[in-house]
Amino acid sequence: MLPKLEPIIKEHANGGKGHLIIEPILSPKEMGDKCRLYAHVIIPKGCSMGVHQHKGDGECYYILSGRGLYTDDDKTYEMGPGDAAFCESGHFHGIENIGDEDLVIMGLIIYK
Template sequence: MLRHPDEMEIELAEKLRGGNGIVNNRHLFKKEELLAKARLVAVTTLPSGASIGFHRHEKEEEIYYIISGKGQVVDEDQTKEVYPGCAMLTGNGRGHSIINTGDEPLVFLAVILLFS
């Protein structure tokens, strides 16, 4: 299945998970279209200063792959810088958050996989 950018659903979420600003999720595919056990496959864009608040992943894993921009993630209890090429895996009850600390949009691929 091929989907062009203009065919993808865009979801805007304000203060996602208690974060700041508006998050843009471009859904590459809807979960109903996937045969694998996934609930999110999206390119996420955070404007400067925007964030996704701290949250945990129970019975699932979330993968971030940073495409452009820079920011900081909280990985459970550690704060780390992220930039293009960085990948992050959170799951098994662990928590994370992400914030755009740069002047340009922070763009990343976000995939959530379900354990069962």
């Protein structure tokens, strides 16, 4: 069994609103040179992960609960539980909580 890692509270992540709570699942030791992040992420009501570009890696968001407005380059989509999105290297993405409860996602950043 893996040890529980300390949560990270990130204010205005990538220029977003409010804060995020990032609960890492794997440490750099387990991820090695394959991944940069594997985490359970809580985006409280009214908060967001600002739109940002990936370079040399890609990121998947998988929605566990709540409602989010996902930005994929110049398009936006509403997402809910069971939805997933992937941002390729060289592209932009972000997500905003648009619901009345926490938006809870799994985030995975893999090197490309």
